[in-house]
Amino acid sequence: MRLHTPLSPCLLAAALLLPAATPASAAPVPSCSEGGRFPLTSRIRGGPDTYEAGGGYGTWYLDLTNTTSRTCAAIHPVVVLVDDKRALKPDQPRLDFYDTHDDGHPHPVRFVRTDEDELVGAFDDGLPGFTVGPRRTVSVKVRLALAPDTAPNDVTVNAAVVQRHEDDGDWVGQSGDYRFRVEEGAPDATTPGPSSPSASPGPLPDLPFADELARTGLGTPGAVLAAVTAVLLVTGGGLLLARRPGRRR
Numbered sequence: 001m002r003l004h005t006p007l008s009p010c011l012l013a014a015a016l017l018l019p020a021a022t023p024a025s026a027a028p029v030p031s032c033s034e035g036g037r038f039p040l041t042s043r044i045r046g047g048p049d050t051y052e053a054g055g056g057y058g059t060w061y062l063d064l065t066n067t068t069s070r071t072c073a074a075i076h077p078v079v080v081l082v083d084d085k086r087a088l089k090p091d092q093p094r095l096d097f098y099d100t101h102d103d104g105h106p107h108p109v110r111f112v113r114t115d116e117d118e119l120v121g122a123f124d125d126g127l128p129g130f131t132v133g134p135r136r137t138v139s140v141k142v143r144l145a146l147a148p149d150t151a152p153n154d155v156t157v158n159a160a161v162v163q164r165h166e167d168d169g170d171w172v173g174q175s176g177d178y179r180f181r182v183e184e185g186a187p188d189a190t191t192p193g194p195s196s197p198s199a200s201p202g203p204l205p206d207l208p209f210a211d212e213l214a215r216t217g218l219g220t221p222g223a224v225l226a227a228v229t230a231v232l233l234v235t236g237g238g239l240l241l242a243r244r245p246g247r248r249r
Helices: 212-213
Strands: 038-047 048-050 058-066 072-083 093-098 105-108 119-122 129-130 137-145 151-166 168-174 179-182 233-234 238-243
Touching: 038 072, 038 151, 038 168, 038 238, 048 137, 058 072, 058 129, 072 093, 129 137
Parallel strands: 048 179, 168 238
Antiparallel strands: 038 058, 058 137, 072 119, 072 129, 072 151, 093 105, 093 137, 151 168, 151 179, 233 238
């Protein structure tokens, strides 16, 4: 596995549980990259400015726009939550996304906490990913609630976008920031139950070169996605490397 540029430690360390790689008998997913630029633009829109701890869900959308003449399939957004106090726990955000082709059933996002105290989670839940046609936009509906024990805080949300290719992948897009404030809830507040727990799956794996990359200075909140050049996703069969634009042939 070759790495050509520094990685963001917060995404390098993230263990995101995705399904096993596509069977060898299945047709490979063609790359939608054109040259060295991102084929997808992404934007988070419509979210509330504040959430009450233990309150109801707030709804927002992640727009995925294909700027190329190729179809982009097997698209998995990867959401990063960075809170100012570094106090947010993996089981406190209750995030669900909706597939554009199913019956409206919410799919949970499971978060893990990195060594930089960011929370990272993939839009997966065993699904094959989103497909965005040439020059088309797919709007992914997302809902978010915070557990009653979430402390008042300010949170920034970003999304990196990965196109999966069996046991590796391409980093094909990234969003701007969505910031919101967490406010203290009423004493009897109860959070709506998610489709399934968003709890941490356990300790992060011992990934290579993490110590060296942690000294690059790229793990600061403002550089979480701006500096990232790869995303490592732990699968049943090993590591999935999401490579920077223009790497795939």
